[in-house]
Every structure is written in structure tokens, then in C-alpha cells.
Amino acid sequence: MNVLPKMTPLRWGIAGALIVLLELVNRLAGVGMSLVLTEMLILALFASSLNLLMSYGHMVSFGHAAYFGLGAYGFTLAVARFDVPVELAVFIGPIVAGLGGLVFGALCVRLTEIYFAMLTLACAQITFTVLFQWYDFTGGDTGITGFMNPRFGLTEQNFMTLVLVVLVLCLFAMAWIVKSPLGLSIRSVGQDRWRAEALGLAPRRVQLTVFVIASVFAGIAGTLFAVFQGSAFPDYAGLGFTLDALIMVVLGGLNSFWGGLVGAVILVQLEHWVLMVTSHWELMLGLAVLVLVLVLPQGVVSVAGRLSNMLGLGRKK
Amino acid sequence: MLFLIASGLTLIFGVSRIVNFAHGSLYMLGAFFTYALVPLIAPGTVGGFFASVLLAGLGVAAIGLIFEVIALRRVYGAPELMQLIITVALVLIIRDVVRWIWGPNSLSVPMPDAFMGALLIGDNYFPIFPFVIFGAGLAVMLVMVGVIRFTRAGILLRAGTDDRGMAALLGVNEKLIFSSVFAVGALLAGIAGGLAAPYGDVNYLLDTTVIVTAFIVVVIGGLGNLYGAFAAAMLVGITKALGILYFPRLSMVLIFLIMAAVLLARSLGRQGGPSR
Amino acid sequence: MATKTRTGVSALALAAVLTSAAAAEGNTVKIGYVTGLSGACSSISEDGLNGTKLAVEELNAKGGILGRQIELIVRDSQTKPDEGGKQARELVASEGVDVLTGVCSSSVLLAVEAVAAEAGVPHYAIIGSTQKANIEAFQPNFWQIQPNATMEAFAAAAYVAKKAEWKRIQPMGYDYEWGHTSVEAFTEHLKELRPDIEITDPIFVKLGDNNMGPYIAPALSTKPDAIYAAIFGGGLVNLIKQGQGFGLFERSNLVTLTTVDALQSMGSTMPKTGVYGIARAPFFALPPSEELPGFIESYRAAYNEYPTDWAVNGYDGIMIYAAAVEAAGSTGMDALMPKIYGGTFDGLRGAGLTVRAFDGQMSAPAYVGAIAFGSEFPFPTLTDVDIVPGETLMWSEDKIQALRGAAN
Numbered sequence A: 001m002n003v004l005p006k007m008t009p010l011r012w013g014i015a016g017a018l019i020v021l022l023e024l025v026n027r028l029a030g031v032g033m034s035l036v037l038t039e040m041l042i043l044a045l046f047a048s049s050l051n052l053l054m055s056y057g058h059m060v061s062f063g064h065a066a067y068f069g070l071g072a073y074g075f076t077l078a079v080a081r082f083d084v085p086v087e088l089a090v091f092i093g094p095i096v097a098g099l100g101g102l103v104f105g106a107l108c109v110r111l112t113e114i115y116f117a118m119l120t121l122a123c124a125q126i127t128f129t130v131l132f133q134w135y136d137f138t139g140g141d142t143g144i145t146g147f148m149n150p151r152f153g154l155t156e157q158n159f160m161t162l163v164l165v166v167l168v169l170c171l172f173a174m175a176w177i178v179k180s181p182l183g184l185s186i187r188s189v190g191q192d193r194w195r196a197e198a199l200g201l202a203p204r205r206v207q208l209t210v211f212v213i214a215s216v217f218a219g220i221a222g223t224l225f226a227v228f229q230g231s232a233f234p235d236y237a238g239l240g241f242t243l244d245a246l247i248m249v250v251l252g253g254l255n256s257f258w259g260g261l262v263g264a265v266i267l268v269q270l271e272h273w274v275l276m277v278t279s280h281w282e283l284m285l286g287l288a289v290l291v292l293v294l295v296l297p298q299g300v301v302s303v304a305g306r307l308s309n310m311l312g313l314g315r316k317k
Numbered sequence B: 001m002l003f004l005i006a007s008g009l010t011l012i013f014g015v016s017r018i019v020n021f022a023h024g025s026l027y028m029l030g031a032f033f034t035y036a037l038v039p040l041i042a043p044g045t046v047g048g049f050f051a052s053v054l055l056a057g058l059g060v061a062a063i064g065l066i067f068e069v070i071a072l073r074r075v076y077g078a079p080e081l082m083q084l085i086i087t088v089a090l091v092l093i094i095r096d097v098v099r100w101i102w103g104p105n106s107l108s109v110p111m112p113d114a115f116m117g118a119l120l121i122g123d124n125y126f127p128i129f130p131f132v133i134f135g136a137g138l139a140v141m142l143v144m145v146g147v148i149r150f151t152r153a154g155i156l157l158r159a160g161t162d163d164r165g166m167a168a169l170l171g172v173n174e175k176l177i178f179s180s181v182f183a184v185g186a187l188l189a190g191i192a193g194g195l196a197a198p199y200g201d202v203n204y205l206l207d208t209t210v211i212v213t214a215f216i217v218v219v220i221g222g223l224g225n226l227y228g229a230f231a232a233a234m235l236v237g238i239t240k241a242l243g244i245l246y247f248p249r250l251s252m253v254l255i256f257l258i259m260a261a262v263l264l265a266r267s268l269g270r271q272g273g274p275s276r
Numbered sequence C: 001m002a003t004k005t006r007t008g009v010s011a012l013a014l015a016a017v018l019t020s021a022a023a024a025e026g027n028t029v030k031i032g033y034v035t036g037l038s039g040a041c042s043s044i045s046e047d048g049l050n051g052t053k054l055a056v057e058e059l060n061a062k063g064g065i066l067g068r069q070i071e072l073i074v075r076d077s078q079t080k081p082d083e084g085g086k087q088a089r090e091l092v093a094s095e096g097v098d099v100l101t102g103v104c105s106s107s108v109l110l111a112v113e114a115v116a117a118e119a120g121v122p123h124y125a126i127i128g129s130t131q132k133a134n135i136e137a138f139q140p141n142f143w144q145i146q147p148n149a150t151m152e153a154f155a156a157a158a159y160v161a162k163k164a165e166w167k168r169i170q171p172m173g174y175d176y177e178w179g180h181t182s183v184e185a186f187t188e189h190l191k192e193l194r195p196d197i198e199i200t201d202p203i204f205v206k207l208g209d210n211n212m213g214p215y216i217a218p219a220l221s222t223k224p225d226a227i228y229a230a231i232f233g234g235g236l237v238n239l240i241k242q243g244q245g246f247g248l249f250e251r252s253n254l255v256t257l258t259t260v261d262a263l264q265s266m267g268s269t270m271p272k273t274g275v276y277g278i279a280r281a282p283f284f285a286l287p288p289s290e291e292l293p294g295f296i297e298s299y300r301a302a303y304n305e306y307p308t309d310w311a312v313n314g315y316d317g318i319m320i321y322a323a324a325v326e327a328a329g330s331t332g333m334d335a336l337m338p339k340i341y342g343g344t345f346d347g348l349r350g351a352g353l354t355v356r357a358f359d360g361q362m363s364a365p366a367y368v369g370a371i372a373f374g375s376e377f378p379f380p381t382l383t384d385v386d387i388v389p390g391e392t393l394m395w396s397e398d399k400i401q402a403l404r405g406a407a408n
Helices: A009-028 A031-056 A065-082 A086-108 A113-133 A156-179 A181-191 A193-198 A203-229 A239-252 A259-277 A281-295 A300-310 B002-016 B023-037 B046-070 B080-102 B128-150 B152-162 B164-169 B174-196 B206-221 B226-246 B251-270 C042-061 C081-095 C106-119 C149-162 C177-193 C213-221 C233-245 C260-269 C291-303 C309-328 C333-342 C397-407
Strands: B118-121 B124-127 C029-035 C070-076 C099-101 C123-125 C142-144 C168-174 C203-205 C226-230 C254-257 C275-279 C344-347 C350-354 C366-372 C381-388
Touching: A009 A031, A009 A156, A031 A156, A031 A181, A031 A203, A031 A239, A031 A259, A031 C081, A065 A086, A065 A113, A065 A203, A065 A239, A086 A113, A086 A203, A113 A239, A113 B206, A113 B251, A156 A181, A156 A203, A181 A193, A181 A203, A193 A203, A203 C081, A239 A259, A239 A281, A239 A300, A239 B080, A259 A281, A259 A300, A281 B080, B002 B023, B002 B128, B002 B174, B002 B206, B002 B226, B023 B046, B023 B080, B023 B174, B023 B206, B046 B174, B080 B206, B124 B128, B124 C233, B128 B152, B128 B174, B128 B226, B128 C233, B152 B174, B206 B226, B206 B251, B226 B251, B226 C213, C029 C042, C029 C081, C029 C309, C042 C070, C042 C260, C042 C291, C042 C309, C070 C081, C081 C099, C081 C106, C099 C106, C099 C309, C106 C123, C106 C142, C123 C309, C149 C177, C149 C226, C149 C254, C149 C275, C149 C366, C149 C381, C168 C177, C168 C213, C177 C203, C177 C226, C203 C213, C213 C233, C233 C254, C233 C260, C260 C275, C260 C309, C291 C309, C309 C333, C309 C344
Parallel strands: C029 C070, C029 C099, C099 C123, C123 C142, C168 C203, C168 C226, C226 C254, C254 C275
Antiparallel strands: B118 B124, C275 C366, C344 C350, C366 C381
């Protein structure tokens, strides 16, 4: 498996150009588009955190939204219930998500494969149910609203720029982790835990580490989402967000660093444009996923890879 | 009732290793087909009702079969995740199509006249219909156990579950088994949906309410374990009833906790200690 | 439990734009309508939208508001708060709507209200009716034209209190914020009115649970004279259908929400006796007025069905807004809000309704009556309907302020 796409100067150039392009669209295409882009980037971060877990750790989670929700609620509750200043609270969200990841992860890594996935599902549903039912503290199903100015009071465009910066920083951090010695352990445990164990690694500890890291990034995405919406609802920790992220990773391309990112772009843009033509978004999404998975089981990223190979931009294997 | 849904799900998983997210959707289809059929076939009579349910189940089985052949079959070799995502796609498609055809409103399937009302024993009322569902579910289970135990199809099925590779080596047609198992699973889901239809309301969001509970039952019973699913369906039903009485706010959390505990206990028990 | 895919539930965000010649010039009054066309709210959202469309058509035929045509821009919230908030934000940012409305479900209502308050856009509620929007989340851009959740529960309590022969009441509710609030408000009000009545511990029903047996049996085990159920939609259908198997209606009575759509979908499965219903705006029990017959007739002509409570409120909502804008001479918030809070409004639900400035609640009446068959309509209706005036159902300003203090 490719560790990371090799960043040739040309690729850096393309990446930089894409960032500039995004920012230009943000500034020029109207506030409505800025909102769509902001949501897209936040979900891209969320999907990338799941991708880190899946593509490198080879752990399929059915409950990743729990940490997205914990991030959102960690931030929101800190501000609304404990009067923590907003600047400080943005760090509490990811920390809460990381702690949640630590507790649940410690249980989940005892299992493997489908049993692991099922246990993550159970943990996520417990999180969701608690958020949904603890009215006095979490506001129950009606959530928490109106506790702060959405987007820190920034304009839509400026907030989108902020999210873009955070996303790029997080992607750098993820890339750095993947390349680091820790990343090496993560990958080797992901590929073959027995051999990794024989080599003196403690698979469970490594898996727990990557689980917590992925939870923290999901928590950052959740915090951003709560800031963006100016509210927090139990849905954020629900199965819906988990499934969306799973679809994004698979659509974008499993086993690729860019999978989550590309998938989020495709899904959000698809939704935005399909809805202008037809009201049957669900049907369209279902068919699109079906066709894409059957035709491109490696995800959309693989096409980009093949294309760039054809064009002679390819990475050296 | 829960058992019927869960047994189909666990059967499919046991043989094909597919986590079928669309199982709730197949259940829902069964309910809607029954809604469409009941007024056509001797309305109000017991026979008409069961005939409708059976036909609805067969219809769902046919749809399951078509789906298996055109989509699922292509990804058996792929990672489990691909199969899962494909079934999620099916969930979305079925839900939208159902909403398209029947609209978003809750629909009501009339109960056969004979099953309305209650038995009065002393001072206690016992509603008839749940017993009918339970009886029908039990009958279906007995038929299934019979098939698995005593027929050639059942032997092949058990062979497939125990050791897929070996069964294939021995010349068993794997594709045929997978297809028929998926169809049977769909049939069970469809029948379950049809049977339950008159008891509650029928709407296009039934799928999600059903699938999560079905997952819990299947996991607690042991993935792929038919008898486990039966015991787990009982356990979940009883836990819910007791939970409502004694821990009203925690009953759902309680069920998920059981699920988590079962999973963890299993990892220790079956796989030989924490070293794994 | 909300476990649908987030983008999954199909979306009708397509701008269903009702335009006319004037709309093209951009000089229109834009109504941003965010509603749950898909998801849990879909059926009642559609009714509300139908009533709204009818009102818009009528107003436009008469020349619109302030001589400007009305443009209705519809977005689907998918009954999800984040999606509703997003749609509302887009309507404000891209379309520059003059007012937001249409929201169904408490959580989406609060999400949309947060957006509207931030953007300084007027917002009124016609379906979602959480009292939180009047209390802790209240902002002076908001008004609510229907009785909110606690008012409906108060109306139920007032009705139950009148039944002298009822001595023991079992409350039941959906296990989420609205259900709990309703049960608490009901209990509180009933205790005030009838200290002699025994109220047993409430039972809460998990959302989306199709099997009501485990709830019905314990509810009946206390041998109550009546069960008050803060349950609606599919759950209510299940409760009534399955309750018959437990002899609920021979052994006890049921007081619950029966809007016209519920009465229609229940049809012949509704028991003949023992059900008492609270409704928001049942067309057959509305006070006689000049407009009412015409409204029912044109609604039936347009949609081939009787108007439900949601349709009536959708219609009334626009009419109230139009009247206030005409009085203010502007759609701007600063001019409009004093007219909303200071005005008196006539609508299908009666004349002389007012909106309180400190919580945005309209003095809307609630309707309570007994289920009856054999009327001129092809579904059960309510008979001996008490129209409970809104004023008697609303918390005082002191109480509201106290609750706000406690919430912060």
C-alpha cells in the first residue's frame, strides 16, 4: 500500500492551486457557496479522521460520529454550561472527544474486524442516547442553541477561510503522523498484527493510539461544526453522520491518504447540484454509490492516480 | 417477531459474511407490499391476510434476489466494507422509491376481523394479535430448522457456513448458495414486515427503527447463530419490558450495554484470553 | 431514534418558487419556508405548506403585500436541525428573505430561530411548538401563532379537571423533550385545578418503538380512570390500535392529541368511545366566520382533501404576517415587530388574537373534545368541543422570567 502520495513539486503546485482556487470561489461566488464550502471542508476533516483509522489502522468503525458529537458537545457545553471563554473552549471539544476515544477505544481494540465495528456501533449509540436523554445537561433532542455568535461572529467568507486553514493544518498533522515511527507501527499493525506483535509491537496499544488520534481529529471537526452552526444536537453523534463519513471514505478511495477528503467533496457537491435538478436525492445517491463501488472499487482517487500516471506525473512505485 | 428479522440477518451473515444494512428496508417493503395486497385478497379474512403476507414475502425475496445477482455478487471478494456500503446504497434507494410510490404518510393495514380484540382471562386482557404473530413466527422458525436439519439444501448451507472454501472444493455451487440464502433472508424479513404491519403503522421510516434493534439481537445472539438469535430476541424483548418498568430512561442504554458486554465476553471466552 | 443518514433522507430543497410577473423584477416580499418535507415530519409539513401556498395565492391575486407580490421559497430541512439551520442561513444569505417560517420539530425550530435571530430576520412558528422558543431561546424577532407545548398540556389538564368522575390519571409521553415537558406541564396544572386527583408516575415511550404493549400493560396496571398521552403520529396510531387488544377503552379513557390528520389516518380503527382529543385548529370546530367556508372549499378544490390543523395554521400564519406588514408599511424588522406584538389579529381561528411582546406567544386557543363518529365527514371528528382561550393557558410574565432565570 502506498504510505503517502509522494509530493513532487508539481503536486505541491496543484495542491496550492486548489487551495487558492477554493479561496477564490469562497470570495467571489456568494455567501451561499461559502456556506456549502464550509460544510464540505468540515466534513472532509471528519471523513479524513475516519480514513486515518480505516486506511492506515485497518479498523472499520461504525461509530465514528460519536467523537464528532463529543467534540461538538464538549465545546458547546463548556461555553453554555461552564462559561468557559470561547477561545479556550475550542480546545476542550477535541480533548473531550479524545477522552471519549480513549475510554471506548480501550474496550473496542480488544476485538477485531466485524466485532470491533459492532462494538464501536454500540459505543456510539450509548453516546447518542445519553446526549438525547440527559435533558438537564445536554438539552436532550432540542439540543443547545443561542449560546454564542455562530462562527465567532466572523463573516461567512472569513469563517470559511479559517476552516480551510484548520483543515490544511490537520492534514499536515495527519501526514506527519503517518510518516512518523508511530505511523509505521500503525501501518504494520494494520496490515498484519501477528507479525507486528512478533516484531515486538503491542498491537492493542498502537491501535488505541490511532483510535484516540482519529477521535481527536473528529472532535476538531465536531467543534468546528458546532461553531459553524452555533448549536449542538444529538444527531451529530448519530448513525447518519457515521454512514455519511463511511460513504465518503469508500467513494473517495479506501487506502489512500486523500480518500476522505475527495469523498467529502464529491458527496457535498453532488448533493448541492443534484438537488437543483431533482428532489430524489436519496435515490440518486444510492444509485451513484452502487455504480461507483461496482465500477471503481478503489474509489475515485484511484482514477486520479491512474490519470496522473498516464500523464507522466506518476509517483515512483 | 424480532426473531424473524434477526434470523434472516444472521443467516445472511453466517453464510455470506455480509452485514446487510438493507435488512430493515426489506422488512419495510414486506409491510408495504402487504398493505397493497390485503385489500385485494379476501379482505378481512384470516386466510386472505396470511396469503397477502406470504405473497409480500415472496415479492421481497424476488427483489433481494435481483439485488444479490446484479450487485452483491460482484463484490464478494472485496473487503467487507464494500458489501456494507452497497447495502447502504440499497437502503437509500428503497426508502426513496417507497416514499415515491406510497407517499410520506403513515398508512394503516386493517387487522383481520378474527384477530381484533382481546381474550379476557379473569381480570386480565390478553391481546390476540401478538400471539398470532408469535405463533406464525414460531411456525416459520420450525420450518427453517426442519429445512436446515433434514434437507440437502440445509446440509449445503451448513457446509457453507462452516467452511466456505472446503465446500467450494467439494463442488458445491457457492454462487447458488449465496443467492438462495440472500433470497431466504429477504423472504424472512418480508414476512416479518407483513405480519407486523397490521399491529402498528406503516411508514417509509420503518427501516431504520428496525435495523438497529435487529443488529443488537444478532450481535447478542452471536453473528451467524440462528438459535442464539432466538434467545437474544427473547432477552432483548424482556430487557425492554423490564427496562420500561424499572429504568425508564436507561432502557436503551441498558440494551447497548448488554451488547457491548456480550461482545467483550465473547472475545475473552472464545478466542482464548486477552493476548489476542 | 434518529438514525437515518444525514444527507440520506431525500431532500426537496429544490426551490419551489411561486413566482409571478412581479417576482421577476425582484421587488417581491420573500417568504423563506424551511420545513421537513422529508424525514419524520414529512406528512404534516406538506399540509402546512399547502395551507401556506393557498394563502399566498389568495394574497397575490389581491395584489400582494404592500402592492408587492409574494414569493414563497421552500427548502427541505429533512427534519434535521443542522440541515434546517443550513437552509435557513442560505435563504437569508443568498435569497435575502424577509421572513422565515414553516419549521416542523422542536430542534429544527430552535436551530432556525438561532439563525434568524443572528441575521435579524423575523421568524414565526406554525408547526414546531416548543415552549423553549418562548422562554430561554426567545429573541425579539420571533412569534408563535399556535399554542405551544405547555399550553396544549394545560388545555388537556383543564379538560380532565372537568371530569368529576375521574379520580386517577396516568400520564404517558414520548421519551424526548416535548413529551417530558408536556407531561410535567399537564401534571402541574392538573394538581392546581384538582388537588384530589391522584396522578401516577408517568411512563415514557421510546421514540420509534412500534410495540406499545410493554407500555400499555403497566399503564393500565394502576387502574387509571384516564390516560393522558403526549404522543402523536405513528406512535399514537400504534397506541390506539394495540390498546384495543388490552381493553384500554373498556377499562379506561385516553386523552391525547387528535389533529385532523390523525383522525383521518385512524379512520375506522378509532374506538367508538373513550378517546378525548386535543387539537390545534380542527376545521369542523373553528368559530364560524365569513372566510372559513370559502377556505375549506378552495382548499378541497386545490388538494382534494380536508384541511388539517397544520394547513389552517400555515394559512393563518401568512395572513397574520401580511396584516402586520400592511400595518407597519414595511417588511423591515424594526417596523414590523411592534405591529406584531401590538396588533390584534383575526383569522380562521377566531378574532382578536394578540401576541405577547415578552415571549412572542399568540393567545391561540386549543380545542378539546370527545371522539365522535357519524358526522358529515368520512372520518371521526370531535364533539362537544371546548374552545379553551389561549389567555387561560399561558404562563404569566413572572413565571416566564423565573424560568428564564433558572435556565441561565
